[in-house]
Amino acid sequence: MQKISAEELHRNVPANWYFQSIKVDLLQRYWHKRRFEEVSAVTEKVEGKILDLGCNDGTFSKVILNTSGASGLVGIDVVKKTVDWANKHWTSNGKMEFKVADAHNLPFENNSFDAVFALEMLEHVFDPLEVLTEARRVLKKGGYGIFLVPSDSILFRFVWYLWLNFYPRGGIWKETHIQTYSGNYLPKIVKKAGFKIKVDKKFLLGMLHLVKAEK
Numbered sequence: 001m002q003k004i005s006a007e008e009l010h011r012n013v014p015a016n017w018y019f020q021s022i023k024v025d026l027l028q029r030y031w032h033k034r035r036f037e038e039v040s041a042v043t044e045k046v047e048g049k050i051l052d053l054g055c056n057d058g059t060f061s062k063v064i065l066n067t068s069g070a071s072g073l074v075g076i077d078v079v080k081k082t083v084d085w086a087n088k089h090w091t092s093n094g095k096m097e098f099k100v101a102d103a104h105n106l107p108f109e110n111n112s113f114d115a116v117f118a119l120e121m122l123e124h125v126f127d128p129l130e131v132l133t134e135a136r137r138v139l140k141k142g143g144y145g146i147f148l149v150p151s152d153s154i155l156f157r158f159v160w161y162l163w164l165n166f167y168p169r170g171g172i173w174k175e176t177h178i179q180t181y182s183g184n185y186l187p188k189i190v191k192k193a194g195f196k197i198k199v200d201k202k203f204l205l206g207m208l209h210l211v212k213a214e215k
Contacts, residue, residue, distance in 0.1 A: 006078045006102075006124065012172040015085035018059040025169060034204055036060070039119065039146060040067045042199050042212045047071060048114035051138060053103045053131070054121025058086035061096055064117055074113075076101040103131045108138045116145040120208075122186075123149050123177045132193035139215045144198070147190060147211045152182040156207040187211050 014020065021028040046068050052061045055075025065073045075098045077083050086098040101107050103118075104127060116135045122128045135145055150156050160177075163170035186209050187200050195213035202209050 006126070007080070009124070009176050009178070010079050013079070013082075013176075014172075015079075015081040016057045016089070017082075019057045019089070021169070022059065027167075031204070032060070035119070035148060035208060036063050036067075038201075038203050038208075038210055039064075039117075039148065042146060042210070043067045044115070044144060045069045046114040046143075048140070049074060049112070051076070051106075051108070051113040051116045051135075053116065053118040053135065054124065055083075055086065055098060057082050058090050058096060058098055060119060061086075061098075062090065062093070065093075065095060068115065070114065071095065072097075074099065074108075076103065076106070078102055103134060106134045106138050110137055111140045112138045114140055114143045116143070117147075118145070119148045120150065122147060123179045123181065125179065128179055129189050129193060132190060132195070136194050136215055141215055144212060144214045145190075145195060147186065147213070149179075149181040149186050149209050150177070151202055151207055151209040152180045153206050155205055159207065181209060 022032055049072045050064060050068055050070045052064055052073060052075040055061045055077050058075055061073055061075045072095045080100050083098045083100045090096050103125060116139050125131050139145060164174050187197055190197060190211050190213050195215060197211060197213045199212035
């Protein structure tokens with residue numbers, strides 16, 4: 001039921017949204033450039049596989065793979081059209097594969113991945129604690145997770161309102177943010193899921209909140 005509802009929430013988002021956006025939209029290009037500067041700064045090299053939760057069209061999965069030097073990456077998303085697009089577009093890259101799956105109930109064995117990423121996806125899920133608990137379950141002992149969410153600061157809420165209501169390409173994201181991470185809610189639930197926090201920082205004028213944690 002959750003999977004169907006989540007897919008319905010994102011029904012208006014094009015299958016290749018991020019791939020196209022960073023090409024044609026200067027604001028999107030700047031936003032994602034900044035977030036990957038920060039994410040890359042705390043991404044450690046790994047020899048095994050990485051799991052990318054909420055991978056969308058795989059554009060940022062490729063950045064994660066290149067930065068980490070991992071042997072492979074699995075990206076999951078609930079939206080079939082975007083997973084299909086990713087598998088077709090990145091087919092020449094033998095290190096990435098994309099699956100339709102629900103992050104609340106991951107179809108992987110315990111201790112399967114060296115690192116787990118969830119970049120601006122936890123605001124889209126029904127039960128973030130359940131997702132984080134699943135992320136920890138499939139992570140190897142000593143592995144790390146990098147989690148990134150909008151901070152829901154006053155500035156972010158103002159910018160998000162403008163984006164949704166006045167920016168030509170923003171309206172498709174209405175009602176897709178179903179969780180809020182104001183204050184220190186993100187590190188709180190990361191700890192509750194059993195992780196040990198190693199990095200906790202906000203950037204882009206405090207609009208994005210990044211937490212890196214280990215199992």
